[in-house]
Amino acid sequence: QVEFVESGGGLVQPGGSLTISCVASGFDFSASVLRWYRRTPGNEREFVAWITGDGSATNYADSVKGRFAVSRDNAKNTMYLQMNSLKPEDTAKYLCAVGTTYGQGTQVTVSS
Numbered sequence: 001q002v003e004f005v006e007s008g009g010g011l012v013q014p015g016g017s018l019t020i021s022c023v024a025s026g027f028d029f030s031a032s033v034l035r036w037y038r039r040t041p042g043n044e045r046e047f048v049a050w051i052t053g054d055g056s057a058t059n060y061a062d063s064v065k066g067r068f069a070v071s072r073d074n075a076k077n078t079m080y081l082q083m084n085s086l087k088p089e090d091t092a093k094y095l096c097a098v099g100t101t102y103g104q105g106t107q108v109t110v111s112s
Contacts, residue, residue, distance in 0.1 A: 002026040004096050004103030011109045016086050020106050022079045022096035030054070030074040032099075036081050038092035039105065048094070049081065064090075086110045 008020035024034070036048040049060045049070040058070050069082045079096055086108075093105035 002098060002101045004101075006094065006096055006103050006106040009094065009106030009108045011111065012086055013112050014086060014088060014110055016110070017082070017084045018086065018108060019080055019082045020094055020108065022081075022103060024077050024079070024096065024098070027098060029077045034072065034079050035097045036070060036079075037095045037097055037102065038090075038108075039095065040092045045095075046092070051079065083108070 003025050005023045006020060008018065010018065012018050031053045033050055033052055035050040037045050038048050039045050047061050048064055049058060049068060051058045051070045051072055055072050060068060067083065067085045070079065071082070072079045081094065083090065088110050091108060091110050093107050095105040096103045
């Protein structure tokens with residue numbers, strides 16, 4: 001059974017930084033492409049980033065490119081998303097995913 005536990009969300013001021021984490025279990029973690037999505041206040045799910053199993057390749061949505069960085073630690077079954085230069089429009093619940101299975105998410109709110 002695939003399970004995700006996301007953490008690290010919170011309230012941050014515009015221009016600030018935050019790193020969120022996703023601990024996973026129930027599948028071959030190091031062999032799997034993992035993704036971050038976000039669910040906006042309008043309840044739309046948007047792709048944010050993906051990373052290959054060995055971490056050698058990543059890809060980002062245009063809206064976060066140059067500001068966000070995805071990484072992983074396969075020894076800890078954990079994926080990270082470092083978010084810099086945060087904007088109010090980055091406010092969302094951030095979810096990790098493998099295939100078509102998603103976690104419950106962690107809330108990130110960018111506001112002064």
